[in-house]
Amino acid sequence: MVSTSRTFIEVGRGLTTAKRTFPRFHLAAAAIVATSCVYAYTISLTPPSEASTEISATGTVSSPSALVAWQLPVLAEPQAADPMEYEIQAGDTLSGIFTDKGFDHATLNAILTADEELLALDVLRPGTTLRFERGPESGDLLELSLVVHPGRTIHYRRTIDDHFEFEEEIKPSHWHDDVFGAPIHGSFYASAREVGLSDGEIFRAQRIFEERVNFRRDIRAGDRFEIVLSREMVDVGATGQTRIEAIRLRLGNRIQNAFLHEDGNYYDDRGESLSRAFLRYPMQGSYRVSSHFNLRRLHPVTGRIAPHHGVDFAMPTGTSILSIGDGIVSRVGNHPFAGKYIEIDHLGQFKTRYLHLSRNDVKRGQRISRGDHVALSGNTGRSTGPHLHFELHVNNRPVDPLKADIPTASRVPEEEMAVFTQRVATLDAAMRVNQTHLASRSVPKANSGGI
Numbered sequence: 001m002v003s004t005s006r007t008f009i010e011v012g013r014g015l016t017t018a019k020r021t022f023p024r025f026h027l028a029a030a031a032i033v034a035t036s037c038v039y040a041y042t043i044s045l046t047p048p049s050e051a052s053t054e055i056s057a058t059g060t061v062s063s064p065s066a067l068v069a070w071q072l073p074v075l076a077e078p079q080a081a082d083p084m085e086y087e088i089q090a091g092d093t094l095s096g097i098f099t100d101k102g103f104d105h106a107t108l109n110a111i112l113t114a115d116e117e118l119l120a121l122d123v124l125r126p127g128t129t130l131r132f133e134r135g136p137e138s139g140d141l142l143e144l145s146l147v148v149h150p151g152r153t154i155h156y157r158r159t160i161d162d163h164f165e166f167e168e169e170i171k172p173s174h175w176h177d178d179v180f181g182a183p184i185h186g187s188f189y190a191s192a193r194e195v196g197l198s199d200g201e202i203f204r205a206q207r208i209f210e211e212r213v214n215f216r217r218d219i220r221a222g223d224r225f226e227i228v229l230s231r232e233m234v235d236v237g238a239t240g241q242t243r244i245e246a247i248r249l250r251l252g253n254r255i256q257n258a259f260l261h262e263d264g265n266y267y268d269d270r271g272e273s274l275s276r277a278f279l280r281y282p283m284q285g286s287y288r289v290s291s292h293f294n295l296r297r298l299h300p301v302t303g304r305i306a307p308h309h310g311v312d313f314a315m316p317t318g319t320s321i322l323s324i325g326d327g328i329v330s331r332v333g334n335h336p337f338a339g340k341y342i343e344i345d346h347l348g349q350f351k352t353r354y355l356h357l358s359r360n361d362v363k364r365g366q367r368i369s370r371g372d373h374v375a376l377s378g379n380t381g382r383s384t385g386p387h388l389h390f391e392l393h394v395n396n397r398p399v400d401p402l403k404a405d406i407p408t409a410s411r412v413p414e415e416e417m418a419v420f421t422q423r424v425a426t427l428d429a430a431m432r433v434n435q436t437h438l439a440s441r442s443v444p445k446a447n448s449g450g451i
């Protein structure tokens, strides 16, 4: 059996939609019946004149649904949410949700096995949705879908031999740029909030300049900023994913620029990197690669074909693991199959993960410098021997850490300077237009314009 573990589906066309529409149709039909039930039930309680008006509006009181309602008034629950859909609340655990839905531990385990390379279910974000699909006769879980955001859904599907495989459904998207700018009053944070930036976006903006600007001491009244912010859009609207394409701070006579290059790193207008280059390897010394990055690997434990989203280095338990770049610890986890693990969010579009550790030596939210010791390697989770599983993600997609074009130099490479300079010119023009516009209005408030 060949698994399709990572495919890109254009939603809205083809078989996927057809498959997905069918159960929805049933749900819609059920909802109509439920509504009609309530409607009919209400009739019995409302004054005759009002009731008769309502009845004539829908045709006849002896419609099949109305009859059903009279016979089964207990069905009248118009507000009942779809029992197979669940919106994650703060404090939820996956095992708790599975128990509530009546699925056993073995099913949960099979799902977590399928999630080992994604770890998408290991951190449940409030507001995201889980959808369950049961087998019509057995009642077994056939499919669990995690709606990460409107542009990304992960499906965990039961296979013929009762395992689960994941498939990511990524909607085609485009990125829309908006320009924001304003004089700074009080703090950069307050002024950026005023033009509509989120806490996360402001935090990222501050991190971009953390080597060059002290946001407590360097900001004076009359300073100003401009930001080009890109939003990911799909057919149903924004996914909530944003990235800073460019940012400019005017601090007195000093101007600080940052431009996102196509390698995922930020550089100033001369092409100098704003952060220190990455290390290629997360440890000192050299260790044998026991398993390479491979989207179709035969798994050594399960014997199944599944993606391997990282590179494995065979090393004795207790080897010191180093962060390959400056960053902030975004996860410290303990997964039944990935074992103890750490995720670090780096500046720009990079994340790294370190799995099967024997000991985590950092806390979530901790600032990390390139080369810092973060953990000891181990053999925890589902593992055939002591090793480090190391992942590098660019733009939230795993890439081969040994081959990826990561910024290991301190400036934009010479052969990429022409492309970089062109991009700087475009973003610079957008920020200048924005500034002129604001100056002419002389109103320090929210502003945005597409470019």
Ligand SMILES: [Zn+2]
Pocket: 291, 308, 310, 311, 312, 388, 389, 390
């Ligand atoms: Zn591995």
